Amino acid sequence: MKCIRCGKEDSVHVVAKAPDGSGAWEIYKCDVCNYGWRSSEPAKMLDSSKWDPFFSLIGVDLNKLMIPCPIPPLREK
Numbered sequence: 001m002k003c004i005r006c007g008k009e010d011s012v013h014v015v016a017k018a019p020d021g022s023g024a025w026e027i028y029k030c031d032v033c034n035y036g037w038r039s040s041e042p043a044k045m046l047d048s049s050k051w052d053p054f055f056s057l058i059g060v061d062l063n064k065l066m067i068p069c070p071i072p073p074l075r076e077k
Protein backbone atom coordinates (compact mmCIF):
# COMPACT_ATOMS: atom_id res chain seq x y z
CA MET A 1 0.00 0.00 0.00
CA LYS A 2 1.15 3.51 -0.79
CA CYS A 3 1.35 6.16 1.91
CA ILE A 4 -1.09 8.99 1.31
CA ARG A 5 1.22 11.54 2.94
CA CYS A 6 4.73 10.77 1.70
CA GLY A 7 3.85 8.66 -1.35
CA LYS A 8 6.24 5.80 -0.55
CA GLU A 9 5.17 2.41 -1.88
CA ASP A 10 4.98 -0.63 0.43
CA SER A 11 5.55 1.46 3.54
CA VAL A 12 2.09 1.13 5.08
CA HIS A 13 0.89 -1.46 7.57
CA VAL A 14 -2.48 -2.16 9.12
CA VAL A 15 -2.17 -1.48 12.85
CA ALA A 16 -5.78 -2.02 13.93
CA LYS A 17 -9.05 -3.35 12.59
CA ALA A 18 -12.64 -3.04 13.77
CA PRO A 19 -12.77 -5.42 16.74
CA ASP A 20 -16.16 -6.82 15.77
CA GLY A 21 -14.69 -8.29 12.58
CA SER A 22 -17.08 -6.27 10.42
CA GLY A 23 -14.29 -4.67 8.38
CA ALA A 24 -15.96 -1.31 9.06
CA TRP A 25 -12.58 0.38 9.51
CA GLU A 26 -8.83 -0.19 9.62
CA ILE A 27 -6.06 2.04 10.86
CA TYR A 28 -2.88 2.37 8.83
CA LYS A 29 0.58 3.64 9.67
CA CYS A 30 3.44 4.55 7.37
CA ASP A 31 6.86 3.34 8.53
CA VAL A 32 8.62 6.08 6.56
CA CYS A 33 6.85 9.25 7.70
CA ASN A 34 4.88 7.82 10.67
CA TYR A 35 1.62 9.20 9.34
CA GLY A 36 -1.47 7.32 10.48
CA TRP A 37 -5.02 7.33 9.17
CA ARG A 38 -8.30 5.43 9.19
CA SER A 39 -9.95 3.79 6.22
CA SER A 40 -13.12 5.57 7.30
CA GLU A 41 -11.69 9.07 6.81
CA PRO A 42 -13.72 11.32 4.48
CA ALA A 43 -12.89 10.63 0.83
CA LYS A 44 -11.08 13.94 0.39
CA MET A 45 -8.68 12.93 3.21
CA LEU A 46 -7.84 9.61 1.52
CA ASP A 47 -6.83 11.30 -1.73
CA SER A 48 -3.73 13.40 -1.09
CA SER A 49 -4.10 15.10 -4.48
CA LYS A 50 -7.02 16.96 -2.89
CA TRP A 51 -5.02 18.08 0.16
CA ASP A 52 -3.53 21.46 0.75
CA PRO A 53 0.03 20.90 -0.58
CA PHE A 54 1.37 22.26 2.71
CA PHE A 55 0.42 18.96 4.39
CA SER A 56 1.90 16.64 1.76
CA LEU A 57 5.37 15.12 2.18
CA ILE A 58 5.59 13.79 -1.37
CA GLY A 59 8.98 14.72 -2.78
CA VAL A 60 10.24 16.02 0.57
CA ASP A 61 13.58 14.79 1.97
CA LEU A 62 12.33 13.46 5.32
CA ASN A 63 15.84 13.23 6.74
CA LYS A 64 15.98 17.01 6.73
CA LEU A 65 12.73 17.20 8.72
CA MET A 66 13.48 14.69 11.44
CA ILE A 67 15.41 16.85 13.83
CA PRO A 68 14.27 15.85 17.29
CA CYS A 69 13.38 18.54 19.75
CA PRO A 70 16.14 18.87 22.31
CA ILE A 71 15.25 17.62 25.77
CA PRO A 72 16.35 20.10 28.41
CA PRO A 73 18.48 18.85 31.32
CA LEU A 74 16.67 17.85 34.51
CA ARG A 75 16.28 20.63 37.01
CA GLU A 76 18.12 20.43 40.32
CA LYS A 77 15.78 19.84 43.27
Ligand SMILES: [Zn+2]
Pocket residue numbers: 003004005006007008011030031032033034035
Ligand atom coordinates in the same frame (compact mmCIF):
# COMPACT_ATOMS: atom_id res chain seq x y z
ZN1 LIG B 1 4.46 8.01 4.64
